[in-house]
Amino acid sequence: MSDAEPEHPDLAAQERSEEPELDRGVVEAWAAKMISNPDRAYKSLFYIATIFFLLTTLYPFFWLLMVAITPSGSLNDVGVLTPGGFNPEAFIDIFQLLPFHRFMFNSFLIATVSTVLVLFVASLAGYVFGRLRFRGKTPLLLTVLVVSFFPPAAFFVPLNRLFNRNVDVLRPLLADGSLFNTPFAIVIPVSALYLPLSIFILMTFYAQIPDGLEDAARVEGTTRLGALFRVIVPLSAPGVATAGVLTFITVYNEYFFSSLMTDGRPEMWAPMLEGVLAFRGQYEILFNLMAAASIVAVLPVAILVIVAQEKIVSGLTSGALKE
Amino acid sequence: MASVTLDNVTKAYGDEIAVEDMNLEIRDGEFLTLVGPSGCGKSTTMETIAGLTQPTEGSVYIGGRDVTDLPPKDRGIAMVFQNIALFPHMDVYDNISFGLRLRKYDQEEIEKRVDRAAEIVQLGGMMDRMPEEMSGGQRQRVAIARAIVRQPDVFLMDEPLANLDAELRIHMRTQLQRLHRELDTTIIYVTHDQAQAMTMSDRVAVIDNGHLQQVDPPLTCYNAPDNLFVASFIGSPAMNFFHGAVTDDGFGSEFMNLGFDPEEIGATPGKDATLGIRPEDVYLKRDREEATVPSETIKAHVDVLEPMGDEVFTYLLLEEDVETSAEGRGEGQLLLSLDPQTDIEEGQKVEVVFDRHEAHLFDSASEEAIAHSLA
Numbered sequence: 001m002s003d004a005e006p007e008h009p010d011l012a013a014q015e016r017s018e019e020p021e022l023d024r025g026v027v028e029a030w031a032a033k034m035i036s037n038p039d040r041a042y043k044s045l046f047y048i049a050t051i052f053f054l055l056t057t058l059y060p061f062f063w064l065l066m067v068a069i070t071p072s073g074s075l076n077d078v079g080v081l082t083p084g085g086f087n088p089e090a091f092i093d094i095f096q097l098l099p100f101h102r103f104m105f106n107s108f109l110i111a112t113v114s115t116v117l118v119l120f121v122a123s124l125a126g127y128v129f130g131r132l133r134f135r136g137k138t139p140l141l142l143t144v145l146v147v148s149f150f151p152p153a154a155f156f157v158p159l160n161r162l163f164n165r166n167v168d169v170l171r172p173l174l175a176d177g178s179l180f181n182t183p184f185a186i187v188i189p190v191s192a193l194y195l196p197l198s199i200f201i202l203m204t205f206y207a208q209i210p211d212g213l214e215d216a217a218r219v220e221g222t223t224r225l226g227a228l229f230r231v232i233v234p235l236s237a238p239g240v241a242t243a244g245v246l247t248f249i250t251v252y253n254e255y256f257f258s259s260l261m262t263d264g265r266p267e268m269w270a271p272m273l274e275g276v277l278a279f280r281g282q283y284e285i286l287f288n289l290m291a292a293a294s295i296v297a298v299l300p301v302a303i304l305v306i307v308a309q310e311k312i313v314s315g316l317t318s319g320a321l322k323e
Numbered sequence: 324m325a326s327v328t329l330d331n332v333t334k335a336y337g338d339e340i341a342v343e344d345m346n347l348e349i350r351d352g353e354f355l356t357l358v359g360p361s362g363c364g365k366s367t368t369m370e371t372i373a374g375l376t377q378p379t380e381g382s383v384y385i386g387g388r389d390v391t392d393l394p395p396k397d398r399g400i401a402m403v404f405q406n407i408a409l410f411p412h413m414d415v416y417d418n419i420s421f422g423l424r425l426r427k428y429d430q431e432e433i434e435k436r437v438d439r440a441a442e443i444v445q446l447g448g449m450m451d452r453m454p455e456e457m458s459g460g461q462r463q464r465v466a467i468a469r470a471i472v473r474q475p476d477v478f479l480m481d482e483p484l485a486n487l488d489a490e491l492r493i494h495m496r497t498q499l500q501r502l503h504r505e506l507d508t509t510i511i512y513v514t515h516d517q518a519q520a521m522t523m524s525d526r527v528a529v530i531d532n533g534h535l536q537q538v539d540p541p542l543t544c545y546n547a548p549d550n551l552f553v554a555s556f557i558g559s560p561a562m563n564f565f566h567g568a569v570t571d572d573g574f575g576s577e578f579m580n581l582g583f584d585p586e587e588i589g590a591t592p593g594k595d596a597t598l599g600i601r602p603e604d605v606y607l608k609r610d611r612e613e614a615t616v617p618s619e620t621i622k623a624h625v626d627v628l629e630p631m632g633d634e635v636f637t638y639l640l641l642e643e644d645v646e647t648s649a650e651g652r653g654e655g656q657l658l659l660s661l662d663p664q665t666d667i668e669e670g671q672k673v674e675v676v677f678d679r680h681e682a683h684l685f686d687s688a689s690e691e692a693i694a695h696s697l698a
Contacts, residue, residue, distance in 0.1 A: 212408035215375050219479075220422035220469070221396040234412045 061298075067291035075287050090292035094279070100293055102266040103275025108300060110183050110271055111252040114191045118198050118247045119240060121191075126202030127228050131214070148196040152189070152256045159189055163261065181268040185261035190251050198243040205239030206232050241311035249301055272297045325386030325399065325476035325509060326351045327372060332381035334367050341367040343533045345381070349511060354503050355538075356512045358520040359530035360556070365513045366481060368530065372511060373479050374398050386476055396425075398477075401470035405482040407462050409454040415441075415465050416450040422473045440472040443502065460491045467499075471506060478510040484519065496522060517557055521545070529553045546681075551690040554599050554683060560636060563605070563657050565598040566687060574598055574684065574697075578641045578655045581618065581682070581697060588684065588694035595687035602636070604681040605659035607673060614678035616698040623657060624672045634660045637667065639675065 024032070034041040063080075068091065070077070070084035077084030094100040128134075129141055163179040171177040179185045209232045217227035233240060255273060262270040264278070276297060279289040305312070327349040334342040342364040349355045357365040370376040372383055374395035382391045390398045401422075409418050417424075419440060423433045441447055444464040454462055463483060470478060480499075484492045500523050503510055514520055520527045521541045529536040529544060529552070537549040541557075548554035555561050567576025569590045574581040576598065585592050604614070611617040623639035639657040652658060659675060661667065682697040 210406060210408070212404045212406045213410060215370075215373075215395075216402070216404060216408040216410070217421075218375065219373055219395045219400060219402045220473075221425035223394060223396070226425075231410055231412075235410075 061295070064291045064295055068288055068295060070288050072284075072286055072288050087288075090288045091296065094289050094293045094296065097289065098275065098278055099266050100275045100296070103270060103272045103278075104297060104300070106183065106266065106269050107252055107258075107272035107297075110186050110190075110258075110269070111248045113183060114187050114194070114251040115244050115248045117187065117191045118195050119202075119244050122195055122198035122202050122243060123206075123228065123233060123240075125195075125199045126206045127232065129199065130203040130205070130207035131209075131211075131232075144196050144199060148193060150193075152193060155189055155193075156256070156260060160260065181262050183269045186254075186257050186269075186271065189257050189261075190254050194247050194250050198247055201239055201243040201246075202236065205236035209235055238311050241308050245304060245308045245312055248304065252301055326384075327477055327509060327511065328384040329368070329372070330382045330384065332368070332371055332378045332383065334364075334371055334376065335379045340533055342371070342378075345533075345535055347528060347535060347538065349509060352507050352509055354500075354510045354512065354523060354525045356514060356520040356524040356527050357530055358514055358517055358527055358556075359536075361515055363530045364533040365515075365530050367533075369479055369481050369511065369513045372477075373400055373402055399475055400477045400479055401473055401475035402479040402481065403463075403466050403470050403483040405485050407459075407466045407483075407486065409462055409465055409469075411454055414451050414453055415446065415457075418454065418465055419469045419472050421469065426473075436472050436474075437468075440468040443471060443505065444468045444498075459487050460495065463487060463495060467502070471502070476509065478506075478508055480510065480512045482514055483512075485514070485516075492519075499523060517559065521557070527557075529556060531556070547692070547695045548599075548683065549692055551597060551599075551685045554685065554692070558601055560602055560658055560660070561652075562599045562601050562683070563652065565600075566654065567596060567598065569594050569596045569684075576654075579621070581679070583697050588697070590684065590693050596693065597685040597687050599683035599685060600657075600677045601681060602658045602660045604678040605657065605675055606677070607661070607665070607667075607675055611676045614676060615680040616678060617676040618679050618682075620674045620676055621657070622672070622674055625667060625669050626656070628667065628669055630663060633663065635663050635665065635667075637661050639673065 063078075066081075066083040067075070067078055069086055069088050071087040072090075074084040125144070129137065160180075163185045166177040167179075168177060170179070179188070206228075213231055213235070214224075214227045217231045218224065222230055252272070254271075258271040258273045259277075262268050262274065264270045264274045266275065272293075276290055276293045279286040279293065327347075329345050329347040332342060332345045333340070345364075345368060347368075357368055359365050367376065371378050372385075374383075374390065374393060378391065382389055384390065385398055385400070410421065413421065416437060419437050420433050423436060428436075437450075441450070444467050446461070446464050446468055449457070449461065449465075454465070457465070466483070483499075484495050487495060496519060499510075499512075503523075512519070512523065524541055526538055527541050527544050528538045531552045537544055537553045539547075539549075544553055544557045548557060551564075555564070565576045565579040567574055567579070569585050569592050571585070571592045573583045573585070574596060579598060581598065590596065606613050606617070608620055621641065623641045624643075625637060626640045627638040629636035629638075637659050638652075639659065641655045641657060657675070667673070680696050680698045683695050684693045684697060685691065686693055
């Protein structure tokens with residue numbers, strides 16, 4: 001190449017850092033800037049998406065709070081961002097006007113019992129589906145899955161009739177021998193409906209525990225069941241936590257059976273949902289109390305999720321990666 | 324301490340038969356090794372003894388007690404696994420004491436026993452480490468401590484050294500022998516590595532294809548293999564084989580002829596037979612005095628030399644145009660091991676003899692041994 005050879009015009013254009021000055025509108029200029037510096041575009045898009053997400057998820061809570069702290073007389077004055085007044089007494093009233101704590105306890109109990117039941121049964125089923133080989137395993141697994149496809153309403157009528165029937169065997173245990181108006185009327189159907197999901201989660205986890213560990217536990221002195229609860233379950237802690245928390249939240253938030261399987265009185269084991277709706281009187285709907293009750297009702301689940309968050313995240317992702 | 328007896332044990336997985344009609348008697352305090360190629364049924368045999376799998380037919384006795392239907396925990400056994408199988412969520416102390424805690428021993432007794440076991444395998448001061456913080460050899464020692472702490476009647480070891488590096492494996496090999504001497508417990512050891520089988524065992528049980536081939540002390544398996552499989556499996560490098568037939572005055576094959584009186588060793592003239600000669604029983608002609616009963620001279624030329632340091636594996640071709648295949652040593656090839664000082668190079672023509680006293684003759688059809696000396 002000789003020095004005399006003229007430089008290609010593109011080379012010079014590439015070395016100019018700025019675009020040539022052009023007369024452009026604001027949007028066009030902004031677009032040009034983003035094209036020349038895509039990192040900025042990604043960054044601003046990230047913030048836009050985050051803010052949008054936070055707004056859509058958190059704004060309802062914020063607005064609930066605004067409603068809750070508005071005195072009942074000025075509920076019409078609640079704005080988009082501002083309360084109609086300031087009176088935090090609603091958070092105390094909900095416990096005085098009605099035993100809302102009892103509703104919450106009922107819900108908590110129902111969710112806890114369901115979770116324990118689901119985890120226990122799903123552990124056994126997960127062990128069988130995940131670790132044993134037997135004829136008809138896949139059809140059986142699909143059958144279990146099909147149960148969760150049914151709409152809850154399909155079960156309601158037969159279950160309601162069943163639970164209202166007096167069963168003599170249950171008479172010593174339950175006052176009138178029927179399951180209606182007991183926690184079991186909710187625990188039984190929701191546990192059955194949410195069991196398949198937990199079976200699937202635990203199955204994937206239990207299947208990954210090496211056979212050698214189970215063999216070692218059995219040689220060391222456990223039964224198969226002992227090996228499951230002493231070795232396989234502890235090693236699958238993230239999976240168990242995930243299944244447990246998912247079940248707890250779903251049962252705690254469950255609407256259908258919760259609203260239909262009791263008569264709505266707190267002493268009859270009505271869950272939190274009935275408590276929130278109970279502030280709807282004949283002549284007046286106490287929106288501020290309902291809002292306060294809703295916020296209080298969310299707290300246990302929020303705390304649970306924050307505590308178990310790390311385990312759940314690792315559980316969800318590791319289950320997804322390994323299978 | 325106890326003897327272990329397998330009585331007509333058969334294990335089938337569907338149509339696949341893993342172990343067929345196995346009869347095996349393991350004496351009290353014996354170190355017996357089950358050895359064979361991968362998939363021969365040795366691990367299944369061990370799992371049957373452990374109770375981790377139920378035999379399809381037959382019975383298992385430990386110390387004279389029929390344990391066929393007992394779960395593993397009630398058989399008085401302890402096991403060391405190939406993948407070590409320490410419980411990852413427990414520290415060393417909890418791992419070792421797991422079995423004792425399950426059996427509700429009192430705290431003092433547990434501590435005493437764990438200390439003793441840790442001392443035997445030299446694990447002092449590591450009691451609160453987690454398995455993931457330990458090296459392979461340390462984990463293996465924890466697994467052994469976990470097995471000996473319960474003072475079982477029988478130890479089962481399923482390829483316990485397979486996942487260790489070569490140096491550690493040899494070290495642990497001697498450790499295990501010391502352990503056996505110290506504990507004097509029956510040990511059943513599974514391996515596909517014949518070096519481990521030869522060095523450690525009182526007796527070796529060679530298994531192939533789900534069938535027991537030979538149960539004898541290691542040197543008997545080496546010097547007097549019952550059949551072709553044992554002859555080819557035991558010994559490294561493997562025996563040289565020549566396929567031919569028994570003639571009226573000896574053995575004849577394409578590359579190798581040997582004169583002897585068939586009647587004297589119980590061979591039937593006309594029957595197909597296989598001659599087996601171990602590489603270490605072949606000598607260069609000038610070293611022929613080393614053979615007890617040297618054979619006639621065989622002419623060959625050197626194909627490949629493999630210097631191993633302490634010896635040189637020398638592959639000979641008995642004729643110029645012998646086909647060599649990747650499958651292994653074929654007809655017309657002869658392997659001998661030579662002293663590394665030997666002045667020899669590839670392509671060279673040599674004359675060799677073998678020790679007739681150490682030559683083996685097998686019936687090709689039944690694969691059974693006919694004679695272990697053709698002197």
